[in-house]
Amino acid sequence: MSHRVLIVDDEPNIVISLEYLIKKEGFEVAVATDGEAALQQAADFAPDLILLDVMMPKKSGFEVCQALRADPAQAAVKIIMLTARGRETEVAKGLALGADAYITKPFSTKELVLQIKSLLA
């Protein structure tokens, strides 16, 4: 069975690009456009990996990450954080909160795909 990937971002165009990119690699994809929806989808869709934007309405990516890591049912899920704010403190914060990887926007599509594959391998 193919892996499931949840895309969480509030920018419609970025969502479109990510969706296309990941579907092409043969993964199942679900989309959430804010933090609360992301937590809901994480429970319903049971993804293996979540691409999580930091700056979002309602709940930030950090909060979502924290909530997921606090939930034993979601212990196995891999999290890649995406952010357009490239400050080092934020990278450190994301990793400290339990993210598996941290990718800065704008990202290289190749690297993103490689990162996803290596985490799911």
Place this chain on the structure above:
Amino acid sequence: MLQGWVIVLASFLYLGILFAIAWYADRRADSGRSLIANPAVYALSLGVYCTTWTFYGSVGRAAASGIGFLPIYLGPTLLFALAGFILHKMIRVAKTNRITSIADFVASRYGKSQLLGGLVTVIAVVGVIPYIALQLKAVSNSFAILASYPDIIMPAKAGAVPLLQDSALYVAMILAAFTILFGTRHLDATERHEGMVAAIAVESVVKLVAFLAVGVFVVWGMHDGVGDIFAQAALAPEVAHRLASADSPAAYGTWGTLIFLSMFASLLLPRQFQIAVVENVDESHLRRAVWMFPLYLFLINLFVLPVALAGLLHFPGGGGVDADTFVLTLPMAHQQEALALFVYIGGLSAATGMVIVETIALSTMVCNDLVMPLLLRLPVLGLAARADLSGLLLEIRRWAIAVILCLGYLYFRVAGEAYALVSIGLISFAAVAQFAPVVIGGLFWKGGTRDGALAGLAAGFVLWTYTLLLPSFAKSGWLPDGFIAHGLFGIELLRPQVLFGLAGLDEITHCLVWSLLVNMGAYIGVSLMRVPNLREARQATLFVGGAEAAGIPGWRGSAGIGDLLPLAGRFLGLERAQEAFSRHARQRGLRSLHELPADTRLVGFAETLLAGAIGSASARAMVASVVTEEPLGIDEVMNILDEASQVRAYTRELEQKSRELTRATAELRQANARLQELDRMKDDFISTVTHELRTPLTSIRAFSEMLHEDPRIDLAQRSRFLGIIVSETVRLSRLINQILDLAKLESGRAEWTVAAVDVAEVIREAADSLAPLFVDKRVSLQLDGCEAGLNVLADRDRLMQVMVNLLSNALKFVPVASGRVKVDVGAAAGEVRVSVTDNGPGIEAGDQEVIFEKFRQGTGNTDVLIDKPQGTGLGLPISRQIIEYFNGRLWVESTPGAGACFVFTLPRQAGDNGASQPTGEQP
């Protein structure tokens, strides 16, 4: 043998010897082998206290009142018992501050006040000039008596002798010349006159030996010892009562008063201060003087009573012989020509000693504390700019000496034999006693202020004048004496010698009681009216605190050697100033004076140096002219407080400084917090801009890479992706433009073209440009009141930008098809008011200000916003900047769910009458 020419010759011979001694002592001093660096010389020179008033007058007083002459000499004895507390301290203070006179001492103590120095000088001159007259009279009388030998004839009244035959005139002239030669040979920064001191010491010996010789002759030559005189006196009824003093409370009161008075006189008379304090070369000399000077007084008074009694016995019933002349007339009556001549010389030495020292002291005071301050203040003279004033200083002193002696002679001439001259010694004593409160108080009490000192001295001087000087004038017949008997304006209470009904005291005691009472009252009372200011407090610490105060900086500013050397040179002469500064440099371990750093120590040295020449108050003023003072820092105040912890005066300034510091700290903290906030905001802004720029870039890069790497993407997909890339690029460019725009607006570098703008026209134009978008979204746009033609002063394009922004915002949020946007224009109270109302989701109260912040689009937690709004989040902040630039306001009114209404107002242009009236452009 005793012809006139012999006496004149002897006089000149004596003065010549004196001058030779002075000249030799000065030479020795210049070569560094001081002749007067000897405690005995110091003690002897203090004998200048004994004038002709002692030499001739004591016997006169004893003949009149028995032992009553003695308190005048017991007082100084007691004062020297207090030397450790008073004199020693005065000498030390005077040395460290280069005090040159009693006036300088008082001025310096109370904040270097020129006014105070001037007042002391005036009191001293008024009080002492009659005393000088007394000396002139004594010399001229003794000359006349001696010249009439072998007859004993009392001299004629002074006023009766034609001016040019008046020996006193020649005495005055000779003494003036002599004093000028002695006292103003050169201008010394220390204001010491070693030659003069040596001569004075010799004079003290001469007059003592002369008097003792008379005593020995009278007691053992004329009688069989002291016991014989007293035995004979006891038998003579009219003499016997001199053997005891009057046994009444008033007599004992007078006795005590005289002791008290002479105690201060021996310290505060200008000549005493000059010799005891200014001319003191070594503090340790005081130790010997403590007993030697009283011993000197003891010896010179030992034979006074016997001689007086012998005189009374020898010239029974007065015999036409003035008791004041017994010292001279007794030897003459016994054909002791040589002894008589020696006595005459002794009297001459008593007179010259007093006149020389007194006039030198007074001339220094007149020059430094009266004339120089006035001259330096007169810009007409251009003195402040003159290069070398040292010659002028000497000139002033020479003239001062001449004028003082001239005044003394005039007083003698006018007063003649009058009462005023007889009692003048005590009147002078009472005048200088007025200095006692401010001098003694100033040495022990830090609370005295300049105002207090002025008030005390002035009050004491006025009362002294009224209760003692004016009555003495009246008794001499210079003033109508009605006011003595009936009081001023006939008011009984104001009778000068029974002031406010105080009767039963002799006139001196009466004067002292009143004058010292109001003097001290005013001094203490006025001083207590305020806390001493910083300068007074510093001087107070220097005077009262002694050594521990030495570390207090006198200056808070600095000046270099380049300024100070020429300044000192102007008053001391350049060579002498250079020497002094070089010495100072060597003391500080420097090779030459040019290495001296421009610090407060150097300024302090220069001031002290100058103080020696022109007095402390003038020195301060002069130095202040080249020093740039820095404001007093908290550190210095702290230092001062540490070093003189008892100086309460500083506390108030310190508290004030402390309050200022606290306030400054709070302000700094606030400013720092504000800066940190700004810094954080800038950081956030950059971070946000980065985020906003990266978001479209992310899409662009992702789609470009996908298109680039996968050529097999179908056409529809491909054109969709390219469409996204194009729109994100547009978004990116718009964003960059707006950021730059905002940066320009915020930094004030935006260019504005200001003109009268018809608001309605701008609204119509904006509406027209956006019309296609409204049509696309099927939203209705209604313009109300747009024909009003209201003018505002604004930049047309900028106003258009605001309008377009507000309209496109409204369009963005209204629903498709049912959306309605309405624009209203109206005028109210000098304003044009424009509102843009939509029927969109509205804005929550909490977001109504947030949306005007940069990159805040009100999306935070507003449920009603379903989609993330398109836009940069900079439109509204930019619009607000623009409106506010034209003194207008932009805000939003909204109820969530019931749409939003953006409103802005602009000041209406005066004179618009509904028609468009374009005006000229303004930059």
Place this chain on the structure above:
Amino acid sequence: MIRSRLTAQRLAFLFLLGCFLFNYPLLSVFNRGGSFFGLPPLYAWLTGSWLALIALMAWVVESRAD
């Protein structure tokens, strides 16, 4: 000069002593007729006590015992 405070205080004591010796009421004791070794009592008293006081002052300042 007067190096120690002790010397200064001794002198101050002599000052007080002098004030007492040279003033009423002690003075009134000697202010009478008669003779004291051929001298009037007041003259003898003042001369003697004055000289004694000077001697004491000299002794105080010149002795280096302190």
